[in-house]
Amino acid sequence: MNSEEVSPGDDRKSVTRRRLLLGVPMVGAGVCGVAFWKMLSGMQAGSFNPHDINAPVTGRPVPDFTLPDQPPGTGFAAADLKALTAPVLVNFFASWCIPCIAEMEALLALQKHLPIWGIAYKDKIENATGLLKHAGNPYSRIGSDRNGRVAIDWGVSGVPESFLIAPGGLIVWHSAAGLDNSEVRDGLNAALKAVGGR
Amino acid sequence: MNRLLRTGLAGAMVVLLSAPVVALAVDDPSEMLSDPKQESRAEAIGAQLRCLVCQNESIEDSGATLARDLRTVVREHVAKGESNQQVIDWMVARYGNFIRLSPPVTVATLLLWGMPVLALIMGLVAAALAFRRRRSGPAPLSEAEQTRLKELSDGH
Numbered sequence: 001m002n003s004e005e006v007s008p009g010d011d012r013k014s015v016t017r018r019r020l021l022l023g024v025p026m027v028g029a030g031v032c033g034v035a036f037w038k039m040l041s042g043m044q045a046g047s048f049n050p051h052d053i054n055a056p057v058t059g060r061p062v063p064d065f066t067l068p069d070q071p072p073g074t075g076f077a078a079a080d081l082k083a084l085t086a087p088v089l090v091n092f093f094a095s096w097c098i099p100c101i102a103e104m105e106a107l108l109a110l111q112k113h114l115p116i117w118g119i120a121y122k123d124k125i126e127n128a129t130g131l132l133k134h135a136g137n138p139y140s141r142i143g144s145d146r147n148g149r150v151a152i153d154w155g156v157s158g159v160p161e162s163f164l165i166a167p168g169g170l171i172v173w174h175s176a177a178g179l180d181n182s183e184v185r186d187g188l189n190a191a192l193k194a195v196g197g198r
Numbered sequence: 199m200n201r202l203l204r205t206g207l208a209g210a211m212v213v214l215l216s217a218p219v220v221a222l223a224v225d226d227p228s229e230m231l232s233d234p235k236q237e238s239r240a241e242a243i244g245a246q247l248r249c250l251v252c253q254n255e256s257i258e259d260s261g262a263t264l265a266r267d268l269r270t271v272v273r274e275h276v277a278k279g280e281s282n283q284q285v286i287d288w289m290v291a292r293y294g295n296f297i298r299l300s301p302p303v304t305v306a307t308l309l310l311w312g313m314p315v316l317a318l319i320m321g322l323v324a325a326a327l328a329f330r331r332r333r334s335g336p337a338p339l340s341e342a343e344q345t346r347l348k349e350l351s352d353g354h
Contacts, residue, residue: 050253056294122263148267155292157250157264 067143082169107138
């Protein structure tokens with residue numbers, strides 16, 4: 001009861017010690033909890049995507065490739081992208097990929113002010129054609145990457161994946177998430193503005 | 199006899215536990231290189247590369263189609279006579295350091311790699327402090343404490 005009179009210094013020290021022993025792990029657990037919750041809610045909202053790996057191709061010119069036609073579009077090569085004078089979005093898709101089909105509506109809206117060139121990833125020609133017949137075709141040109149080897153040069157880890165190509169063929173922005181997500185669209189619009197697009 | 203048996207068993211356990219356990223997904227013989235030396239090199243390279251779909255499996259362990267494609271790429275490069283480092287660099291150029299299951303030592307990963315040593319040092323310091331405190335024993339009672347003790351014992 002009169003412990004403060006007994007040894008004020010020592011007593012205060014042990015109280016601090018006890019508080020620290022209790023507080024530090026509590027704060028640590030709290031910080032971990034908040035971080036974990038943020039990660040999970042980000043995964044839900046689309047702002048955190050564990051598959052959106054840091055793509056080293058951004059900031060580099062497009063890799064060398066030539067792709068055959070994917071009807072109803074015509075194929076293209078790296079030289080075609082390098083010859084561009086306005087930004088273009090390159091979008092990897094496949095008819096077997098549900099998020100790609102979910103993304104189609106957003107692509108159809110986007111192609112009104114930004115041309116989109118599609119690359120059908122590991123897809124049968126007739127299946128990709130069928131998808132575009134049903135869902136609508138947002139692509140100005142479409143190449144077929146039947147064995148998926150061109151996608152590897154782009155650092156694609158799964159469809160859908162989109163790359164913004166600046167005039168001259170420089171990759172300036174990349175997303176491994178679908179453009180039906182508004183946060184991803186905001187990121188694209190910011191990158192587009194930076195390279196002089198609308 | 200009994201002791202000999204036990205020593206033998208312990209020895210066998212040590213050998214078994216230290217043998218690297220490999221369960222590879224390459225079970226399709228058509229995927230493998232005909233030269234067993236090159237094939238084992240390709241497997242060693244693939245075991246260091248992350249499957250970008252499953253993320254915690256190597257491309258040798260994964261059944262994902264991208265992993266199979268990357269295995270094929272690794273084998274093509276090995277057959278061309280490239281070194282392990284050249285193949286890994288080719289992958290890193292496309293997928294970044296993320297594709298390496300063991301990240302290289304850089305400024306960003308220094309803390310990661312240094313953590314075991316740091317933890318050991320922190321543990322040693324904590325242990326040394328604890329030992330020193332125990333050795334010095336409890337501090338002698340202060341004057342006020344002694345008076346209080348006297349009061350208490352006098353009360354009975």
